Amino acid sequence: MTDSWWLQETEDELHSTALAFADDLFSRQWAERRARANDGLFLYNPTGRLSLSGGTSDPRTVTELIPPYFNLIQTVCDWFTSMIVRNKIRPYILTEAGDSQLQEQAKQAMLFTEGVMREAGIWDSLGMLRAQDGHLFEGGGIKWTADVENSRIVASRVRPWEVFVPEREGRLGNPRQWLHRQSIDRGILASMFEEGSEERVRIEAEEPLSYDADETISGDRSDMVAVRELWHLPSGAVDLDNPLSFGLDDNGEPTDEDPGHDGKRVMMLKSGILVSEPWPFPRTNISWYLPRRDPIGVWSRSIPETLAGAQLELLDIGDKIQQILRRHAVPHLIVWRQARLNLQKFTNDTAAILESNVPPQQAVHYLVPQSVPSELLNREQQIIAWGKAQAGVTDMALTGEKPKGVDHAPGMEHLSETTIVRHTSAYQAFEHAHVEDAEIIIDVARFLKMKGANMSVVYGEDKRMQRVELHKLNLSRDKFHIKVFPSNFFPQLPQGRVAMAEKLTSMGAWAGTPAANKLLKLVAGDAPDIDAEVSADSAEERNIEMRLAKLLKGATDEEVMPHPYMNLDAAKATTRKWINMLEADGEEEKRVERIRDFWTLCDKVQKQTAPPPQVMPVGGAPGPAPSAGGVPPAPVAAMPPAA
Numbered sequence: 001m002t003d004s005w006w007l008q009e010t011e012d013e014l015h016s017t018a019l020a021f022a023d024d025l026f027s028r029q030w031a032e033r034r035a036r037a038n039d040g041l042f043l044y045n046p047t048g049r050l051s052l053s054g055g056t057s058d059p060r061t062v063t064e065l066i067p068p069y070f071n072l073i074q075t076v077c078d079w080f081t082s083m084i085v086r087n088k089i090r091p092y093i094l095t096e097a098g099d100s101q102l103q104e105q106a107k108q109a110m111l112f113t114e115g116v117m118r119e120a121g122i123w124d125s126l127g128m129l130r131a132q133d134g135h136l137f138e139g140g141g142i143k144w145t146a147d148v149e150n151s152r153i154v155a156s157r158v159r160p161w162e163v164f165v166p167e168r169e170g171r172l173g174n175p176r177q178w179l180h181r182q183s184i185d186r187g188i189l190a191s192m193f194e195e196g197s198e199e200r201v202r203i204e205a206e207e208p209l210s211y212d213a214d215e216t217i218s219g220d221r222s223d224m225v226a227v228r229e230l231w232h233l234p235s236g237a238v239d240l241d242n243p244l245s246f247g248l249d250d251n252g253e254p255t256d257e258d259p260g261h262d263g264k265r266v267m268m269l270k271s272g273i274l275v276s277e278p279w280p281f282p283r284t285n286i287s288w289y290l291p292r293r294d295p296i297g298v299w300s301r302s303i304p305e306t307l308a309g310a311q312l313e314l315l316d317i318g319d320k321i322q323q324i325l326r327r328h329a330v331p332h333l334i335v336w337r338q339a340r341l342n343l344q345k346f347t348n349d350t351a352a353i354l355e356s357n358v359p360p361q362q363a364v365h366y367l368v369p370q371s372v373p374s375e376l377l378n379r380e381q382q383i384i385a386w387g388k389a390q391a392g393v394t395d396m397a398l399t400g401e402k403p404k405g406v407d408h409a410p411g412m413e414h415l416s417e418t419t420i421v422r423h424t425s426a427y428q429a430f431e432h433a434h435v436e437d438a439e440i441i442i443d444v445a446r447f448l449k450m451k452g453a454n455m456s457v458v459y460g461e462d463k464r465m466q467r468v469e470l471h472k473l474n475l476s477r478d479k480f481h482i483k484v485f486p487s488n489f490f491p492q493l494p495q496g497r498v499a500m501a502e503k504l505t506s507m508g509a510w511a512g513t514p515a516a517n518k519l520l521k522l523v524a525g526d527a528p529d530i531d532a533e534v535s536a537d538s539a540e541e542r543n544i545e546m547r548l549a550k551l552l553k554g555a556t557d558e559e560v561m562p563h564p565y566m567n568l569d570a571a572k573a574t575t576r577k578w579i580n581m582l583e584a585d586g587e588e589e590k591r592v593e594r595i596r597d598f599w600t601l602c603d604k605v606q607k608q609t610a611p612p613p614q615v616m617p618v619g620g621a622p623g624p625a626p627s628a629g630g631v632p633p634a635p636v637a638a639m640p641p642a643a
Contacts, residue, residue, distance in 0.1 A: 006232035006264035015273050018266050022179050022228040025164045030181075033161040037137050040304035043073045043311050044136055052161075069318030070380070072387045073311050077303050079393055080135045080291075083423070084430050085128050090114065091438035093480050104549070105474040112445065112468040113438045115457030120155035122437060129157055131430070134289035137161070138299035142437065143180070143286045146444045149192050151453040153444050158182075158286055160299065170298045178231045178284050183209045183224040199274045206269045227267060227274075231284045234263030238280040240443075241476055243450050245280040252452045281443050287436035291426035300429075303391065310387035317380045324372050332367040339363035392423060431484045438482050445470055540567045544574045551594045557601060568606040575599040 005018040038052050093110040095102050120126055126142065133140030141158030162182050169175035186203060193199040209224040238245050238261045249255045254277075263279035290300035304311070335341055339356045341363060346352075356363040388394070448455055448470060455470040544567075547560040562571060575598055582592045 005230065005266070006262060011273055011276065014266065014276060015268060018230055018268060018273075019228070019270070022181065022230055022268075025166065025179050026181050026228075028167075029164050030161065033138070036305070037159075037161045039308075040136055040302050043304045043308060044071075044077055045074065046071075052159075069314045070384055071311075072314060072384060073304050073307050076307065076387070076391045076393055077132070077135045080303065080391075080423075080426065081128065081132045084131045084291075084426060087427075087430065088123050089431055089434040089484050091117075091434055092483050093438070093442075094483060095480060101552070102474075104552075106480050108468055109442065109473055109480065111459045111466065112457050112470070112473060113441050115459040115468060116153050116155075116441050116445075117434075117437060118459075119457070120153075122155075122434070126155060126157060130289050130433070133157075133160065134291050134300060134429070135303050137302050140289040140433075141286045142433075144437070144440045144444050145192075145285065146447050146451075146453075147192050148448060148451050148453055149194060151448065151455045153441060153448070153455070163286065165298055171296055173293070173298055175298060176233045176235070178233075178286075180229045180284075180286070182227055182229075184227050186223045186225050189225065189227065193274070202269060202272050202274065206271055225269060227269060229267045230265070231279055232262065232264045233282060233284075234261040234280060236261060238263065238282075240280055240446065245278065246447060246450055247278040248450050252450050283436070283440070285440050285444060287433050287440055289429055289433040291423075291429045293425075293429075307387050307391060310383050310390070313383050314380065317376060317383070321372050321376060321380075324376075328371075334365040334367055336363050434484055435482050445473070449473070540570060541574070544571045548575065548578050548595060548598065551598055552591055557597060560598065562598070562602045562605050564605060564609040566602075568602050571602045572599055572606075575602065 003017060003021075005014060005021050008014040008017050034052060041050055041052060042048075091110070091113060093106045093113065095106045117123070120142075122142075130140035130142055138160040141160060141163065143156050143158050145154045145156070147154050158180070159182070162180060164179040164181070165175040166177055169177060186206070190200050190203045193203070203225065206225045209226050242260075243250060243252065244255070244257060245259050245261065247254055247259055249257075259278035259280070261278065261280060263281070265275065265277055265279040266273060267275040292301040292306075293299075294301055333346070335343070336358060339358045339362070341354060341356055345354050445455070453470065457468050457470075459466050459468055547562070550560050562568060575595060578595050579592060579599070582595060
């Protein structure tokens with residue numbers, strides 16, 4: 001019998017084999033990786049206030065623990081985190097030459113994905129913590145879980161030292177097996193299963209978490225259980241539109257039929273299996289931010305690991321400087337005994353009269369000790385400079401101070417661009433993490449849809465709330481692909497974004513058009529003041545596009561009938577563009593014909609409401625045209641004939 005856990009046939013064999021594999025992998029790697037993470041956390045915050053277990057790691061006071069020094073690791077980690085999270089990465093779900101229906105499905109899928117990411121806090125606290133973990137530890141992860149019982153997608157932070165891959169499989173960075181061993185609140189875990197089910201009974205009977213003394217705080221009353229989740233990724237291509245690939249029949253019910261691949265996911269306790277199902281996806285459901293990938297293995301090199309040598313040297317120098325100051329930077333008086341001075345008179349009083357049996361200059365000598373050697377202070381500054389250079393961080397980036405001699409905007413932009421280029425890998429890793437977020441959300445949503453879960457997401461855009469329902473989405477992987485908007489393309493400050501938008505619109509012939517307003521809003525980062533400013537200006541264009549979209553969905557001419565208050569010239573121009581776009585995309589002829597009919601309606605309404613041609617009076621200038629609404633204008637006197 002093979003010892004490959006994902007190939008076991010019975011539940012008992014699967015549990016015993018998978019549990020042995022998971023516990024062996026855990027015992028080989030956990031202690032070392034956790035100790036490395038704990039060291040990084042201490043270098044980031046060496047006060048002893050923080051520890052990986054959640055408690056205080058050292059009861060001593062701050063002054064007893066460390067000498068005064070410049071915390072290079074904390075400074076660089078905070079700067080990197082701030083630099084990365086200020087970019088709001090938005091995934092875009094696109095089609096390749098798709099018709100209007102497919103494009104609408106892509107838009108709805110994008111709104112659904114972004115709505116889930118907003119609710120999870122990807123652009124808020126959860127995303128910030130992932131970025132911070134990516135710089136402080138071996139990586140920052142977010143786990144997306146399909147909660148079928150509650151019809152939702154749950155996002156949670158992942159501690160990288162609790163995720164393991166076999167050493168041999170991980171050498172090239174693409175392992176096929178993954179293990180996530182984590183602590184979960186018993187009540188939260190139980191809520192993901194049906195009331196009275198065998199899984200709930202097993203969860204309630206499971207022993208509380210006890211990794212070891214470092215992980216469990218004495219006296220802690222939190223009711224946590226240790227959960228092991230294993231993945232074996234499929235070895236070949238999988239049809240994700242086939243429910244059988246998920247171990248489901250056409251009705252979304254579990255089936256024992258062969259799924260057609262060897263992908264497997266098992267979630268288990270020590271006492272038994274909670275979930276065992278085929279895993280058709282080419283990845284786990286954890287998205288990773290890995291800004292500095294190791295040349296060998298899966299993980300990323302942390303900033304504490306990079307700068308540990310410089311930080312420890314700064315600690316040593318800081319301790320030496322502190323000792324020198326404590327020993328020497330204290331006033332000392334040398335008094336001649338034969339002077340017979342009354343030492344009780346040496347006080348902190350403003351003035352005092354002392355008597356001496358010898359000349360005063362011989363009685364007392366004030367000892368001025370040497371200060372801290374300049375070489376030692378220079379060494380400290382040199383190490384800080386080396387550490388910044390190694391991390392690729394400039395003084396301008398850390399402190400915001402303008403370099404001497406750079407007094408114009410192009411120079412500042414060049415320096416900023418140089419910094420960005422230095423950290424291209426971190427930017428790309430952050431964008432890749434958001435692409436993984438979107439891909440995993442779509443995968444999890446597809447699974448929920450096949451299970452018949454009734455889920456919806458409320459998405460807010462342009463002051464309008466929109467509800468996107470899962471059962472209406474088309475999530476076929478082969479029809480869409482995901483891209484992200486470049487994270488470092490536009491300036492980050494609002495005034496810089498607006499200035500760039502104005503510059504771009506002034507360069508084109510379409511400046512001042514609704515398209516320019518859309519660009520201004522995009523560049524400005526959806527700022528509320530910009531949105532309010534361009535909302536009314538783009539109303540005509542949005543009204544036209546809304547009617548065209550309704551036509552493609554099957555609305556009748558009466559429902560989208562144009563009227564005189566519309567900008568009929570713009571309506572005909574936009575409709576003409578839609579006709580050409582739909583024909584180029586291979587749209588069905590009957591759907592294109594609806595758009596052509598709308599153009600005809602716009603032209604008809606425009607001709608009906610157009611003022612009659614001006615009448616040239618005999619011997620005079622042309623008279624005024626009738627005003628709108630059929631009300632005749634006031635009479636105008638004819639110009640006298642020329643002499």
